[in-house]
Structures are given as structure tokens and as C-alpha cells.
Amino acid sequence: MPLLPEQISQLAQSLLDAEQRRAPINKLSDQYPEIGELDAYRIAHKKFELRGQRKTGYKLGYTSEAMRRQMNISSPNYGLLTEDQWVPASEIEYDSLIHPLIEPEIAVFLGRDLPSQNNCTLEAIYAAEPKFMPALEVCDTRYLNYQFKAVDNIADNSSAARYVLGSPVEINDNANLKDRAVELWIDGEKVDAGIGSNALGDPLLAVLWLVNRLAEQNESLKAGEVVLTGGLTKGYLVKPGQQITNKIKGVSEVTVQFV
Numbered sequence: 001m002p003l004l005p006e007q008i009s010q011l012a013q014s015l016l017d018a019e020q021r022r023a024p025i026n027k028l029s030d031q032y033p034e035i036g037e038l039d040a041y042r043i044a045h046k047k048f049e050l051r052g053q054r055k056t057g058y059k060l061g062y063t064s065e066a067m068r069r070q071m072n073i074s075s076p077n078y079g080l081l082t083e084d085q086w087v088p089a090s091e092i093e094y095d096s097l098i099h100p101l102i103e104p105e106i107a108v109f110l111g112r113d114l115p116s117q118n119n120c121t122l123e124a125i126y127a128a129e130p131k132f133m134p135a136l137e138v139c140d141t142r143y144l145n146y147q148f149k150a151v152d153n154i155a156d157n158s159s160a161a162r163y164v165l166g167s168p169v170e171i172n173d174n175a176n177l178k179d180r181a182v183e184l185w186i187d188g189e190k191v192d193a194g195i196g197s198n199a200l201g202d203p204l205l206a207v208l209w210l211v212n213r214l215a216e217q218n219e220s221l222k223a224g225e226v227v228l229t230g231g232l233t234k235g236y237l238v239k240p241g242q243q244i245t246n247k248i249k250g251v252s253e254v255t256v257q258f259v
Contacts, residue, residue, distance in 0.1 A: 133168045180195065
């Protein structure tokens with residue numbers, strides 16, 4: 001049985017309170033074992049309403065096998081990005097988060113609105129004048145640790161917390177995002193590497209997955225909204241003072257310092 005509206009609001013508020021107070025809570029599924037995926041997205045969208053922040057795009061979770069294996073989650077999901085999560089500078093206050101975990105990604109945004117449509121194609125994505133850039137996503141679960149069920153993660157807006165973007169690059173027939181190699185550096189040491197195809201075979205296919213998922217709700221991707229297409233390596237817990245860099249080989253890089 002779906003959760004009642006008052007239950008949805010109460011659970012969304014508890015997650016928002018945990019985020020704002022930096023005081024993690026028990027998994028929602030411990031209290032409500034019957035929570036399904038639809039309920040979880042309802043909670044996440046209610047939390048978005050309670051935040052009162054402008055939406056700036058979407059983050060995809062678990063598009064790579066490495067992340068699904070690390071977190072024991074079987075399929076992708078998505079969350080909403082908001083203006084207060086974007087880091088326009090190169091520093092993040094470590095104490096503004098609970099237990100930040102960082103992932104190197106390829107971000108994509110469109111130059112034109114994409115109408116809501118079922119069975120969208122890659123041709124339609126290309127026609128919307130996409131660009132890509134290196135990105136660092138900072139996840140931060142509002143639960144006691146990174147052990148949760150898929151519905152808990154969806155309700156928690158797929159652990160969205162902060163994101164940092166590099167310079168945009170035009171996408172054309174030669175972009176080959178699936179073959180783009182990324183490197184994750186921490187304090188000047190290369191700790192991991194991935195490739196664009198780790199995101200559902202191609203970051204643009206990850207965008208396509210999102211567009212078709214949104215169409216089920218009569219929603220669509222708008223010009224300028226960023227899509228974080230998913231971690232291309234496993235996630236790494238951050239320590240205070242660390243400097244993190246995502247390098248897309250042969251293109252550009254983006255760096256953030258935790259202070």
C-alpha cells in the first residue's frame with residue numbers, strides 16, 4: 001500500500017533536517033519496510049519542494065557497475081540538483097557535510113529544450129546541441145552510513161550533496177564520450193581511473209535513460225540543466241584538507257579542495 005501524503009511529508013522533512021543539522025538518521029526502510037520505488041521518488045520530490053531551491057539539473061546514480069557493486073544496488077536511479085549544491089568556486093567546507101564521498105564523472109547539458117517524449121533517441125539528444133565537461137560529484141548520504149536499500153537512496157535524492165563542473169566542450173560526431181578516459185587524483189596522487197562507457201555504455205546513453213525516465217512523468221530536460229551521468233569509478237570517502245581532481249585525458253580537468 002502506498003504511503004499516505006502525511007507520511008511522505010514527514011519522511012521528507014526528516015531527511016531535510018538530517019541534512020541541515022548534519023545529523024544522520026536510520027534508514028527509512030527500517031521504519032517503513034513497505035516503501036516502494038514510487039514512494040521513494042515521492043519523498044525525494046517532496047524534499048525538493050521543502051528545500052525551496054531552484055532546480056539546476058539531475059544526477060544519475062549507479063550507472064556504473066563499479067558503483068552498483070560498491071553499494072549493492074542493482075539498477076540506476078536519479079536525483080534532483082539544486083542551485084545551493086553547485087560549487088562555483090574551488091572549495092567546499094568539509095564540516096558542511098556529514099560523510100562526503102566523491103566520484104569523477106562526465107557531465108552533459110543541452111543547448112536547447114528537449115520536449116517530453118517517449119522513446120527518445122540519440123539523434124534527438126544531438127539535435128539539442130549538447131556539451132560535456134569534467135565533473136566531481138560529492139555524495140553525502142543522510143543515513144548513518146553508506147549501507148542502505150535502493151529505496152532509501154532514492155528517497156534521499158540519490159545522496160546528492162554538491163557538484164563541481166569544469167569547462168564545457170562541444171559534443172559532435174568525434175566526441176566519443178564512451179571512450180573518454182578519466183583519472184581521479186587525490187592530493188597529487190592518481191588513485192583510480194575510469195572510462196565514459198562505464199556510464200550505461202556511454203554518458204549520452206545515460207542522458208537518454210534519464211530523458212525516457214522523465215517522460216514517464218510528463219517531464220523533460222531543459223536547456224542549461226546539467227546532468228551528472230554517474231560515477232565512472234567507485235566512490236572515495238573524503239578527508240578534511242584533501243584536494244580532489246578529475247582529469248578527462250586530452251580535454252580538461254576540474255579540482256576542488258575540502259577546507
